[in-house]
Amino acid sequence: MQPRISYRIAERDVTAELYQVLPRWLFEMVLLLQNNNVQMAITKSAQHAPAVLGSELAELCARMDERPDQLQTYTDFCKKFDLPEMLSCMKMLHAFSENGTGDIDVQMNHLIERVVLMQERADVLRSEERAFRMKLIFAYPVLAATGKLLADLTVGMALMMQVLGGMGGA
Numbered sequence: 001m002q003p004r005i006s007y008r009i010a011e012r013d014v015t016a017e018l019y020q021v022l023p024r025w026l027f028e029m030v031l032l033l034q035n036n037n038v039q040m041a042i043t044k045s046a047q048h049a050p051a052v053l054g055s056e057l058a059e060l061c062a063r064m065d066e067r068p069d070q071l072q073t074y075t076d077f078c079k080k081f082d083l084p085e086m087l088s089c090m091k092m093l094h095a096f097s098e099n100g101t102g103d104i105d106v107q108m109n110h111l112i113e114r115v116v117l118m119q120e121r122a123d124v125l126r127s128e129e130r131a132f133r134m135k136l137i138f139a140y141p142v143l144a145a146t147g148k149l150l151a152d153l154t155v156g157m158a159l160m161m162q163v164l165g166g167m168g169g170a
Helices: 002-033 038-047 051-066 071-075 084-099 104-168
Strands: none
Touching: 002 038, 002 051, 002 084, 002 104, 038 051, 038 084, 051 071, 071 084, 084 104
């Protein structure tokens, strides 16, 4: 039971971290795509990518060397995590690599819109986490006071029972 809980906590933390770093990485990709093809842009971005993306980008580069034209090569990126926005962005990158640079401005605008949506989701997650922490800050004193009050009431009742029990038996 304990490893499963630890795994879920770790998975949640990594997903939150991915939501933080993926928009920056994708903006870097947009810049690199202005002068490079998709495969070269991914390879170049992997050199300066955050650590949490390192292994996924290495696997993506290896898959692209083997099967560069298949959609699954792109959609398997960060597959272990629930990132629907990322899946959409990777499908767009696949479309870039397949279609070339015909209507690159329109494609780039769509990709940037997806990245902005992902950034907004990251901001929402960050604000929810902050709100939860603020609630905990206020909950700790209440819980401590409740515990002390229960202890005082228990001791008071025990003393009162002892005093009342001593009066009736004499």
